Amino acid sequence: MKTINIAVAGLGRIGKIHLKNLSRNFAEIKVIAVMDVFEESQAIADEFHVPVFVQTFEELLAVPNLDAVVICSPTDTHADYVEQAARAGKQIFCEKPLDLSLERVQEVLEIVKETGVKLMLGFNRRFDPEFKRIRQLVENNAIGEPQIIKITSRDPGPPPVSYVKVSGGMFLDMTIHDFDMARYISGKQVKEVYARAAVKVDPEIGEAGDVDTAIITLTFEDDSMAVIDNCRKAVYGYDQRLEVFGSQGMAQADNNFPNNHKLYTEGGISGDLPLHFFLERYDASYNQEIREFIDALVDGTDMPVDGEDGLLSIAIGLAAKKSVAENRPVKIEEILS
Amino acid sequence: MKTINIAVAGLGRIGKIHLKNLSRNFAEIKVIAVMDVFEESQAIADEFHVPVFVQTFEELLAVPNLDAVVICSPTDTHADYVEQAARAGKQIFCEKPLDLSLERVQEVLEIVKETGVKLMLGFNRRFDPEFKRIRQLVENNAIGEPQIIKITSRDPGPPPVSYVKVSGGMFLDMTIHDFDMARYISGKQVKEVYARAAVKVDPEIGEAGDVDTAIITLTFEDDSMAVIDNCRKAVYGYDQRLEVFGSQGMAQADNNFPNNHKLYTEGGISGDLPLHFFLERYDASYNQEIREFIDALVDGTDMPVDGEDGLLSIAIGLAAKKSVAENRPVKIEEILS
Amino acid sequence: MKTINIAVAGLGRIGKIHLKNLSRNFAEIKVIAVMDVFEESQAIADEFHVPVFVQTFEELLAVPNLDAVVICSPTDTHADYVEQAARAGKQIFCEKPLDLSLERVQEVLEIVKETGVKLMLGFNRRFDPEFKRIRQLVENNAIGEPQIIKITSRDPGPPPVSYVKVSGGMFLDMTIHDFDMARYISGKQVKEVYARAAVKVDPEIGEAGDVDTAIITLTFEDDSMAVIDNCRKAVYGYDQRLEVFGSQGMAQADNNFPNNHKLYTEGGISGDLPLHFFLERYDASYNQEIREFIDALVDGTDMPVDGEDGLLSIAIGLAAKKSVAENRPVKIEEILS
Amino acid sequence: MKTINIAVAGLGRIGKIHLKNLSRNFAEIKVIAVMDVFEESQAIADEFHVPVFVQTFEELLAVPNLDAVVICSPTDTHADYVEQAARAGKQIFCEKPLDLSLERVQEVLEIVKETGVKLMLGFNRRFDPEFKRIRQLVENNAIGEPQIIKITSRDPGPPPVSYVKVSGGMFLDMTIHDFDMARYISGKQVKEVYARAAVKVDPEIGEAGDVDTAIITLTFEDDSMAVIDNCRKAVYGYDQRLEVFGSQGMAQADNNFPNNHKLYTEGGISGDLPLHFFLERYDASYNQEIREFIDALVDGTDMPVDGEDGLLSIAIGLAAKKSVAENRPVKIEEILS
Numbered sequence A, B, C, D: 001m002k003t004i005n006i007a008v009a010g011l012g013r014i015g016k017i018h019l020k021n022l023s024r025n026f027a028e029i030k031v032i033a034v035m036d037v038f039e040e041s042q043a044i045a046d047e048f049h050v051p052v053f054v055q056t057f058e059e060l061l062a063v064p065n066l067d068a069v070v071i072c073s074p075t076d077t078h079a080d081y082v083e084q085a086a087r088a089g090k091q092i093f094c095e096k097p098l099d100l101s102l103e104r105v106q107e108v109l110e111i112v113k114e115t116g117v118k119l120m121l122g123f124n125r126r127f128d129p130e131f132k133r134i135r136q137l138v139e140n141n142a143i144g145e146p147q148i149i150k151i152t153s154r155d156p157g158p159p160p161v162s163y164v165k166v167s168g169g170m171f172l173d174m175t176i177h178d179f180d181m182a183r184y185i186s187g188k189q190v191k192e193v194y195a196r197a198a199v200k201v202d203p204e205i206g207e208a209g210d211v212d213t214a215i216i217t218l219t220f221e222d223d224s225m226a227v228i229d230n231c232r233k234a235v236y237g238y239d240q241r242l243e244v245f246g247s248q249g250m251a252q253a254d255n256n257f258p259n260n261h262k263l264y265t266e267g268g269i270s271g272d273l274p275l276h277f278f279l280e281r282y283d284a285s286y287n288q289e290i291r292e293f294i295d296a297l298v299d300g301t302d303m304p305v306d307g308e309d310g311l312l313s314i315a316i317g318l319a320a321k322k323s324v325a326e327n328r329p330v331k332i333e334e335i336l337s
Helices: A013-025 A039-047 A057-062 A075-087 A102-115 A129-139 A161-166 A175-186 A203-207 A283-299 A307-326 A332-336 B013-025 B039-047 B057-061 B075-087 B102-115 B129-139 B161-166 B175-186 B203-207 B283-299 B307-326 B332-336 C013-025 C039-047 C057-061 C075-087 C102-115 C129-139 C161-166 C175-186 C203-207 C283-299 C307-326 C332-336 D013-025 D039-047 D057-062 D075-087 D102-115 D129-139 D161-166 D175-186 D203-207 D283-299 D307-326 D332-336
Strands: A004-009 A029-035 A052-054 A068-071 A091-095 A119-122 A146-154 A190-198 A213-220 A225-231 A239-246 A249-253 A262-265 A268-271 B004-009 B029-035 B052-054 B068-071 B091-094 B119-121 B146-154 B190-198 B213-220 B225-231 B239-246 B249-253 B262-265 B268-271 C004-009 C029-035 C052-054 C068-071 C091-094 C119-121 C146-154 C190-198 C213-220 C225-231 C239-246 C249-253 C262-265 C268-271 D004-009 D029-035 D052-054 D068-071 D091-094 D119-121 D146-154 D190-198 D213-220 D225-231 D239-246 D249-253 D262-265 D268-271
Touching: A004 A013, A004 A057, A004 A283, A013 A029, A013 A068, A013 A283, A029 A039, A029 A057, A039 A052, A057 A075, A068 A075, A068 A283, A075 A091, A075 A102, A091 A283, A102 A307, A119 A283, A119 A307, A129 A175, A129 A239, A129 A249, A129 A283, A146 A175, A146 B213, A146 B225, A161 A203, A175 A190, A175 A213, A175 A225, A175 A239, A175 A307, A190 A307, A190 A332, A190 B190, A190 B213, A213 A307, A213 B146, A213 B190, A213 B213, A213 B225, A225 B146, A225 B213, A225 B225, A307 A332, B004 B013, B004 B057, B004 B283, B013 B029, B013 B068, B013 B283, B029 B039, B029 B057, B039 B052, B057 B075, B068 B075, B068 B283, B075 B091, B075 B102, B091 B283, B102 B307, B119 B307, B129 B175, B129 B239, B129 B249, B129 B283, B146 B175, B161 B203, B175 B190, B175 B213, B175 B225, B175 B239, B175 B307, B190 B307, B190 B332, B213 B307, B307 B332, C004 C013, C004 C057, C004 C283, C013 C029, C013 C068, C013 C283, C029 C039, C029 C057, C039 C052, C057 C075, C068 C075, C068 C283, C075 C091, C075 C102, C091 C283, C102 C307, C119 C307, C129 C175, C129 C239, C129 C249, C129 C283, C146 C175, C146 D213, C146 D225, C161 C203, C175 C190, C175 C213, C175 C225, C175 C239, C175 C307, C190 C307, C190 C332, C190 D190, C190 D213, C213 C307, C213 D146, C213 D190, C213 D213, C213 D225, C225 D146, C225 D213, C225 D225, C307 C332, D004 D013, D004 D057, D004 D283, D013 D029, D013 D068, D013 D283, D029 D039, D029 D057, D039 D052, D057 D075, D068 D075, D068 D283, D075 D091, D075 D102, D091 D283, D102 D307, D119 D307, D129 D175, D129 D239, D129 D249, D129 D283, D146 D175, D161 D203, D175 D190, D175 D213, D175 D225, D175 D239, D175 D307, D190 D307, D190 D332, D213 D307, D307 D332
Parallel strands: A004 A029, A004 A068, A029 A052, A068 A091, A091 A119, A146 A225, B004 B029, B004 B068, B029 B052, B068 B091, B091 B119, B146 B225, C004 C029, C004 C068, C029 C052, C068 C091, C091 C119, C146 C225, D004 D029, D004 D068, D029 D052, D068 D091, D091 D119, D146 D225
Antiparallel strands: A146 A239, A190 A213, A213 A225, A239 A249, A249 D262, A262 A268, A262 D249, A268 C268, B146 B239, B190 B213, B213 B225, B239 B249, B249 C262, B262 B268, B262 C249, B268 D268, C146 C239, C190 C213, C213 C225, C239 C249, C262 C268, D146 D239, D190 D213, D213 D225, D239 D249, D262 D268
16 A cells, blocks of 8 residues: 655644644554744644645645645635645645635635545534434434434634634634534535524624624525524533434434533532533544545545535525625525525 | 412313312312313312312303402413403413414403403413523523523424314414523513424424424524424424523523433433423423412412513514514514504 | 221321321322320311321220221331231331331231231332332343342431430431332342441441441342442432342432533533432322322232331341441341241 | 653553553653564564564563563563563563462562662553542542442453453452552552452353452441442443542542433433443543653652552452452451461
């Protein structure tokens, strides 16, 4: 078996996670180069014994014998990097979202298609053991035909307002994971979106033109439904739950906890809070995600999450924004046409 | 203390529960008469040692020294009986809903107001120990300002289609309890409703012009929200859960179970299903409800659920119906004006 | 069907519970008399509309047409009252224990046997819905052959030391319920006991010659085992749990709670403490217990808990005391022979 | 900081786990050699890029610049290897037990003491996050003074009878972990043991002179108690639970599960079984254990589990065996003197 040569672009929080997982867990690959705009990231390259460190994506693509790139740079670089990598004939893993503009996403996907390279989108939650188990139960028909999917997704705290301003808004930044989860669990296409939102956490978020609290109803092509509730701030921590109600039963995934102890005292019965945030909660999913990317490369099979998945989640996000703006249900075909 | 003389009208399932509770648990009252259109119900009167059994509401109101009536007859008699009882100067407990027509409800409430009698509406779930505990936590500010209320309300099976046809539709028949619960927990008025519904359980329900599966988003006057998910059939039984998410925490009430055992076998870990249906699940609430009615009579205090509560739940239900029909959010003021 | 005429002797906490249940829930019986040494208890007779109130057991037995007595007086009267009732030909329900002296118990059971009356012992926990469900699972072979039974039984607080002194000791006063539970769940006879005990709650209990904390290992005739852990004081309340481990699985009963809410705050996830003490925790069991007594009277069937059960629990308790005193395992046959 | 050079002896299941963890997670160390009697294990050395593979312990100790050895070979080699390593001046991590003979253990510990090397014993469960959390609660006085410790420890299935014969018996092979856990949680010395045991799983285990099911009561120096229940076969999988009851509260650790999903169907509510066996259940503990060994080496601090801990667990195990043989409580001083 030929070793696959991989490069990582962007060494922020997620980039380092992917680099760590790629370095440790795979006999089939070799990380031959990393890229980051900051010179200080050379230290990360050294820590993981990566022989080449560069500061531009062009240099990265020029590294000899490179087979694939893992793109973890800021969102506004995703589309360009994917386009360049595709034109250079490299296989691509890219963090979500591809871009905040639907037109640009469509353009890039067209280029990817023409070049024939593979593209996987980083919807890591699909690879979370808890949610995978629920999807499995749906696939095995353990609960019959899904009728109502419920996703609770609340962050422990909001990002800085400066970030909020460039994030594309809560629906494209945070809820986009939940949109993809709804599609993943259901296995069906979303045809309509109604979103009701408010500013409850921080008035500055509202002043920045965004919302921080929302309930979003999705209708699938077969009239089954999903409902997502979001908040940018849950004082008790990261709240990530899933429930699927079907014609033959219901399956639930609760939060994950650092431990399962229970303490009984005069004051009541208590236990610890959920795992703090996405790095802790979805640790296993990042590893599994990159494993399935490598497996698809090695086996030459389809990517488990592809560009179309990225496109549709963005379209749902844009429909949700329009729904809030116009306070009416919005059809996906209004967005995609 | 003067004994309060009470009569019960209607000896169906709920009527018998109220009669049993009234007969057993109160030293302050006496059930002096019962009424049912069916002659066979004489036996029920005998079983509970009620001295007078009649078959018309007129006869019932004519029973000497009667102080109050508990109306448990079919929905289409509620408005007339309440009107008659009010004009006769009797205190009134009436099962929900007062009527399916908003105009008729308003008319009856006007009459009740004029006569000065007290009227309590039978939203029994407010008296359920689980939900009362959650309301208490909200009142005690244990979770800060409520931002998202989530109500899961699914029945073990749909009623006969013949009943569906005269029920006023799922929103007025089943969800009306959830609308009241959202108002009770929040303590705020609903200003807008968006309902998305489908026929997933039985096509005959659709042919009868109704729906059996729905997600309803309520917006309160302060832009906080509630979301209700309903289905007429959950194969695993009666599913009644509540969650309130607020600025300082979250409170949840899970289903109630006949017992708490866990069985570990080679096949997995299992436990019993929730209590079967409303008679089992809300047994304690019926008792507590009638106790608070009696207490309000004895103490001369306000009724814990009044005509306005009944009116507003119907208005929300009508808004939900209109929302589904026109696929758009509907303001309560559109309904009430 | 002939109405059964019943009298209650002793109107303390348990006596009042039995009187309330007997008064409310049974068409087949009539409480025709009650007895209590305190004149003030006349008020209780009045409250429950019992026509005859007397202050001696002799007078009670003399009430005409009396069929059965429910004995809830202090422990040191049990044996005498049972003997008298048996000689008078009355059916008997008696609270546990029959007596603290094994010889006296054997003597009384002999008399009961000669007179041919029925005797039921008040081991109410056998009628608790949680534990009944576990017994059912054992009977239905859901967990195969029981190998280890684990009983946790801790009180919220110790009784007054004055009571401890006359109680016969923790094993005969408190653990006796657990001994009966072990026998009930197992369905087998205990052959040997090892008890390890300490004074951890209150040194005065130790000075009174008793213990307040213990672990007791029971060995059944087939070498399967049970282990009981006791403490007179659990700061978090009444702790009553049961677990049966068998060749094909395990069944557990957790504590019962006033409600099932969960509260998530910055400080952790918490819930309410278990139901406070035996009156709350075993409320349903007292009702079911007396129902099965009445049913056995009406149907002429065997009593669900008989004198032999009472005798054996006392024998196990005495073996436990001897085991602590001599720090060695004690065979039941040492006690019974 | 000087790099610590480490060797691993024995590449069976546990040896491979330690090798994997040592290879991946530590910048401070280097695995410079491994040893295994089987030639085929060369492949494992290659997989983890260990430069030196030898087949005898003598050769291993002769590897230049070696600082410490991790001994994972069969139990009957532990004492000799520890002795040799100590005499060669190497720091030592050794899997439990040191030896089945108390005299040999004492002898080896004497040598270790003389040579001044450090010795850590592999009681990995002390490093399990669940149990560590419970110990923390005890240390932080969250439950007051511990009075009763309860350990449930059941394996998914028995080892082969051939292994049982050389294992030293269930108490020294399996329960030894629980003895150490009781000491770790309590922080006190055990003074007396009573064990009641039976053969319930497989008669051949009995024929081999061992038991497979037991309840063991430990008494600590302050008369607080611990109770352990063991079975070699739980059909529902590996059952590892812990409960500490104290003067101010109770702390519990439940089993660990591969996921937390719940499935509701017509047949009941169910979930997956616990993690299969020790490799899955204690995965994190092996990593943490070896991390604390390395930390103690680097920092020059005391080992978190030392030879004395190993000695005392064996003494408790021997007392338990004697207790079963003579059916009486056995003092630890009877064993150690």
